[in-house]
Amino acid sequence: MSKVKVAVIGCGTIANSAHIPSYLGCPDAEIKYFCDIIPERAEAAVAKYGCGKAVVDYKEVLADPEIEAISVCTPNKMHSIITCDALRAGKHVLCEKPAARTLPEVIKMQEAQHETGKTLNIGVVNRFNDGVNHIKRIIDSGELGEIYSVYVSFRAHRSIPGIGGAFTTKEIAGGGALIDWGVHYLDIVMYCTGDPAPRTVSAEAFCKLGKDIANYNYTYMWAENTRDVNGTYDVDDSVVGIVRTEGPTITFNGAWAQNIGENEQYIDFMGTKGGIRLYYGKHFEMWSTKDGMLTKTSFEYNSKNHFQTEINAFINCVKTGEKAPSHIDTNIITAKILQGVYDSSEAHREIEIN
Numbered sequence: 001m002s003k004v005k006v007a008v009i010g011c012g013t014i015a016n017s018a019h020i021p022s023y024l025g026c027p028d029a030e031i032k033y034f035c036d037i038i039p040e041r042a043e044a045a046v047a048k049y050g051c052g053k054a055v056v057d058y059k060e061v062l063a064d065p066e067i068e069a070i071s072v073c074t075p076n077k078m079h080s081i082i083t084c085d086a087l088r089a090g091k092h093v094l095c096e097k098p099a100a101r102t103l104p105e106v107i108k109m110q111e112a113q114h115e116t117g118k119t120l121n122i123g124v125v126n127r128f129n130d131g132v133n134h135i136k137r138i139i140d141s142g143e144l145g146e147i148y149s150v151y152v153s154f155r156a157h158r159s160i161p162g163i164g165g166a167f168t169t170k171e172i173a174g175g176g177a178l179i180d181w182g183v184h185y186l187d188i189v190m191y192c193t194g195d196p197a198p199r200t201v202s203a204e205a206f207c208k209l210g211k212d213i214a215n216y217n218y219t220y221m222w223a224e225n226t227r228d229v230n231g232t233y234d235v236d237d238s239v240v241g242i243v244r245t246e247g248p249t250i251t252f253n254g255a256w257a258q259n260i261g262e263n264e265q266y267i268d269f270m271g272t273k274g275g276i277r278l279y280y281g282k283h284f285e286m287w288s289t290k291d292g293m294l295t296k297t298s299f300e301y302n303s304k305n306h307f308q309t310e311i312n313a314f315i316n317c318v319k320t321g322e323k324a325p326s327h328i329d330t331n332i333i334t335a336k337i338l339q340g341v342y343d344s345s346e347a348h349r350e351i352e353i354n
């Protein structure tokens with residue numbers, strides 16, 4: 001069977017660290033285009049990886065009938081537009097997380113997927129993580145009993161990315177700590193607990209520590225190359241909230257930046273028979289009882305590269321039409337929660353989610 005011909009739209013950090021190497025590592029895929037509005041980035045990819053053609057306009061890629069699938073690795077502002085155009089041009093799409101800036105944009109993506117029947121997966125890569133899948137199997141088996149409550153912490157001391165740049169500009173990113181980090185954590189919770197429908201949200205999002213861009217102190221800044229002291233900072237750098245679902249109640253506390261020196265990044269699944277703490281991106285621990293005694297089990301494992309697994313799963317969807325766990329139909333649930341958090345914060349009250 002011939003290889004699936006793909007194009008990578010947006011040749012920045014995530015494209016170079018995850019999508020491109022994973023396509024190169026997938027025996028069933030072949031990269032034909034690198035596309036970036038900054039021509040040097042697309043050209044650098046051609047030179048570095050020794051394949052494909054460099055282009056600046058994604059519509060050139062969509063006009064090529066040979067291209068079957070694309071990765072959308074642009075800033076969030078372009079996710080919905082490029083994805084909808086690509087689906088309607090007959091291409092399968094893997095779009096980076098968050099699906100888009102707002103729920104209405106995500107709904108447009110889902111409508112385009114339903115209309116065309118092409119694959120649309122979102123880059124919620126933890127659904128392809130071995131540890132996360134292990135936890136899901138434990139929860140599904142009933143070993144923890146009923147999961148009635150989940151606490152999510154995605155807090156860091158000073159970790160605002162590229163302050164003043166695309167990540168901190170609402171018009172481009174749609175939001176800050178919640179939409180950039182929280183999206184991964186909430187997605188893990190939804191996945192492991194069976195994607196329960198959300199009912200209500202009460203939340204507050206704060207734009208505090210990064211507002212004075214010039215005087216923001218930090219020791220390390222990721223996406224530093226997009227930093228701009230004269231730029232915009234109008235997104236949440238911390239957020240707290242509670243989400244009631246048809247399954248567990250989820251409480252969360254997230255911060256790109258806070259005046260507490262600890263980085264606390266974990267998810268606690270509280271069940272009637274046992275509980276699990278997942279250290280984000282790392283191992284997990286389980287508390288339970290056996291023969292009348294309390295037990296604690298630490299799970300150590302060697303995880304496969306989840307980006308490679310995600311890309312392999314996407315190419316499999318393209319070839320077989322199978323639905324992956326990261327399909328837009330499941331991702332829309334998290335998109336509703338994200339929108340609910342921002343709406344609740346703006347209204348300063350609890351809101352219902354339909």
Ligand SMILES: NC(=O)c1ccc[n+]([C@@H]2O[C@H](COP(=O)([O-])OP(=O)(O)OC[C@H]3O[C@@H](n4cnc5c(N)ncnc54)[C@H](O)[C@@H]3O)[C@@H](O)[C@H]2O)c1
Binds near residue numbers: 013035073
């Ligand atoms: N899955 C993850 O864990 C993860 C990690 C990092 C980033 N991301 C997501 O990936 C996306 C990109 O983030 P990044 O850190 O790589 O950003 P980046 O700024 O490093 O790269 C984005 C690239 O897209 C290009 N671009 C912008 N508009 C374009 C257009 N219309 N056509 C073609 N190219 C265009 C930019 O020039 C830039 O080179 C974001 O949505 C981000 O949330 C996901």
